Amino acid sequence: MPILTFIEHNGTHHQVKGEIGQSVMQAATFASVPGLPADCGGACSCATCHTYVDEAWLDKVQAAQGMESDMLEYAFERRDNSRLSCQLIISEDMEGMVLHLPSSQF
Amino acid sequence: MSLASVVIVGAGQAGFQVAASLRQEGYEGRITLIGNEPGLPYQRPPLSKAYLLGKIQESNLLFRPAEFYATQRIELLHDPATAIDRLNRRLVLASGTAVSYDHLVLATGAHNRPLPVPGAELAQVFGIKTKADADALAPLAKQARNVVVVGAGFIGLEFAAVAAALGAQVHVLELGERPMARAVSREMSELFRQAHEHWGVHFDFRQGLSRILDDNGKVCGVQTADGRTLAADLVVFGIGVIPNAQLATEAGLDIENGIKVDAHLLTSDPQISALGDVASFPCVQNDEHSTRLESVQNAIDQARTVAARLMGKPSQYGALPWFWTDQGDLKLQIAGLSNGYDSTVVLGCAQDRQLSVLCFRNDRLVAVESCNRMGDHMAARKILARPPKLTAAQAAAEGFDLKAWEAANRD
Numbered sequence: 312m313p314i315l316t317f318i319e320h321n322g323t324h325h326q327v328k329g330e331i332g333q334s335v336m337q338a339a340t341f342a343s344v345p346g347l348p349a350d351c352g353g354a355c356s357c358a359t360c361h362t363y364v365d366e367a368w369l370d371k372v373q374a375a376q377g378m379e380s381d382m383l384e385y386a387f388e389r390r391d392n393s394r395l396s397c398q399l400i401i402s403e404d405m406e407g408m409v410l411h412l413p414s415s416q417f
Numbered sequence: 418m419s420l421a422s423v424v425i426v427g428a429g430q431a432g433f434q435v436a437a438s439l440r441q442e443g444y445e446g447r448i449t450l451i452g453n454e455p456g457l458p459y460q461r462p463p464l465s466k467a468y469l470l471g472k473i474q475e476s477n478l479l480f481r482p483a484e485f486y487a488t489q490r491i492e493l494l495h496d497p498a499t500a501i502d503r504l505n506r507r508l509v510l511a512s513g514t515a516v517s518y519d520h521l522v523l524a525t526g527a528h529n530r531p532l533p534v535p536g537a538e539l540a541q542v543f544g545i546k547t548k549a550d551a552d553a554l555a556p557l558a559k560q561a562r563n564v565v566v567v568g569a570g571f572i573g574l575e576f577a578a579v580a581a582a583l584g585a586q587v588h589v590l591e592l593g594e595r596p597m598a599r600a601v602s603r604e605m606s607e608l609f610r611q612a613h614e615h616w617g618v619h620f621d622f623r624q625g626l627s628r629i630l631d632d633n634g635k636v637c638g639v640q641t642a643d644g645r646t647l648a649a650d651l652v653v654f655g656i657g658v659i660p661n662a663q664l665a666t667e668a669g670l671d672i673e674n675g676i677k678v679d680a681h682l683l684t685s686d687p688q689i690s691a692l693g694d695v696a697s698f699p700c701v702q703n704d705e706h707s708t709r710l711e712s713v714q715n716a717i718d719q720a721r722t723v724a725a726r727l728m729g730k731p732s733q734y735g736a737l738p739w740f741w742t743d744q745g746d747l748k749l750q751i752a753g754l755s756n757g758y759d760s761t762v763v764l765g766c767a768q769d770r771q772l773s774v775l776c777f778r779n780d781r782l783v784a785v786e787s788c789n790r791m792g793d794h795m796a797a798r799k800i801l802a803r804p805p806k807l808t809a810a811q812a813a814a815e816g817f818d819l820k821a822w823e824a825a826n827r828d
């Protein structure tokens with residue numbers, strides 16, 4: 312069970328246990344990390360699960376592509392390391408991964 | 418504002434969200450969430466798609482794990498509500514227990530309209546509403562050779578795509594003349610008809626079902642309204658829903674295609690709110706006509722409005738409706754309500770299965786349907802969130818791009 316760290320825009324850290332195969336979004340919402348409404352429940356249809364993958368972890372995850380990238384175009388303050396966390400599936404090599412939350416999802 | 422206790426009936430999308438939003442807003446009183454399905458509250462959309470295909474597991478359906486309810490002090494009862502005693506502000510449950518409320522929230526959803534034909538009671542005939550339905554259906558769907566789907570609405574077509582992907586011969590019977598006729602434009606229907614046919618789905622439009630045939634109690638076929646027999650070992654229907662308004666009706670609340678609520682989502686009793694699939698509300702995007710919507714967005718945004726009001730921050734509900742459905746590799750997203758549209762402008766290419774249909778009424782943009790064009794959908798949500806200034810003539814101009822227009826008109 313990899314441990315992920317979510318850092319809110321105000322600097323608050325949340326350490327969260329994720330399960331292999333679960334989405335990063337679900338790991339965060341299951342742990343009640345604030346600021347991720349994830350309204351569509353992971354269907355890549357709402358863009359309210361936006362996170363920034365910490366620069367140090369970019370070699371572990373691909374950049375957003377296809378539908379996800381299109382949705383992100385309209386996310387608040389998209390950056391190169393933006394991902395919709397419902398599309399990031401937790402794997403062994405994500406142990407310790409750090410994700411940052413945007414100041415708003417809308 | 419200090420309500421000592423909020424009782425929520427229905428532990429689905431809307432009921433769960435009211436409870437979660439109340440705590441998020443800092444509500445400290447007692448929250449009782451009353452459900453009538455086993456297990457923890459879960460989301461329904463994957464039931465007719467990813468979950469049936471085995472792409473996501475049971476635990477992925479849950480909104481939250483069990484600990485959440487304990488730490489957030491949300492008391493989850495599995496005990497159907499049977500009566501509302503408005504005079505004494507008490508809710509009576511099937512077990513005989515009564516729960517007192519300061520405010521009651523009705524989020525009872527809707528149930529599938531049953532198939533009104535002989536044979537509908539057979540074990541291989543399914544509507545898809547609950548996880549129990551999907552769990553019973555999944556193994557049959559994997560083995561089925563001939564599937565008949567009754568109703569070419571969202572759920573029927575989502576299942577048709579799943580069944581075709583699982584290798585079955587799929588036959589869809591639909592009374593109307595095109596897929597999803599009540600919800601989407603002709604242009605979008607046509608794209609989905611072609612896509613489904615490409616996946617091997619056969620459509621029979623303007624066609625009803627007259628009976629389901631069985632061989633020793635097992636479905637073996639169906640008879641169509643025009644008297645033909647089609648082979649079938651599995652029948653799935655999606656012919657609309659009926660709001661679960663019985664509790665409210667018996668309690669004497671105003672009913673009109675579901676539980677009637679005002680712009681604040683209050684019923685005719687100011688101590689009782691209603692929302693989600695069961696509630697018909699004056700919809701801003703539908704000229705304030707009483708409207709009942711069945712979508713995740715509607716359930717969640719209404720829940721936020723109800724929770725905020727209970728915390729002393731009342732507002733009139735006016736969120737922009739949006740919706741999605743996944744069928745095969747197609748994602749259809751709808752922003753706004755297309756009711757009564759009188760003209761359309763089409764962007765993109767049906768052949769490539771990337772299409773957006775802009776629906777106008779009196780030259781005012783009222784809805785945008787997008788298939789595999791997420792950018793257009795998101796742009797449309799921004800544009801429609803305010804009174805849109807886009808005209809049909811502008812949209813029809815050579816080289817028009819919805820995203821570019823949105824960016825240029827952000828003010």
Ligand SMILES: Cc1cc2nc3c(=O)[nH]c(=O)nc-3n(C[C@H](O)[C@H](O)[C@H](O)COP(=O)(O)OP(=O)(O)OC[C@H]3O[C@@H](n4cnc5c(N)ncnc54)[C@H](O)[C@@H]3O)c2cc1C
Nearest residue numbers: 427429430431453461462497498525526693694711712713
């Ligand atoms: C198969 C399926 C696929 C869907 N796909 C999509 C999609 O892709 N996109 C989208 O936007 N929407 C989709 N929807 C619609 C969406 O799931 C619903 O609009 C949403 O769940 C409505 O939330 P609700 O809380 O009003 O009702 P529900 O989620 O249905 O919850 C109501 C709950 O109340 C319970 N209840 C009823 N009466 C009582 C009682 N007396 N006591 C206690 N409990 C009671 C019900 O059993 C139910 O558990 C789908 C729905 C289904 C069924």
Ligand code: FES
Nearest residue numbers: 353357358360397
């Ligand atoms: S949860 Fe909706 S896009 Fe990720």
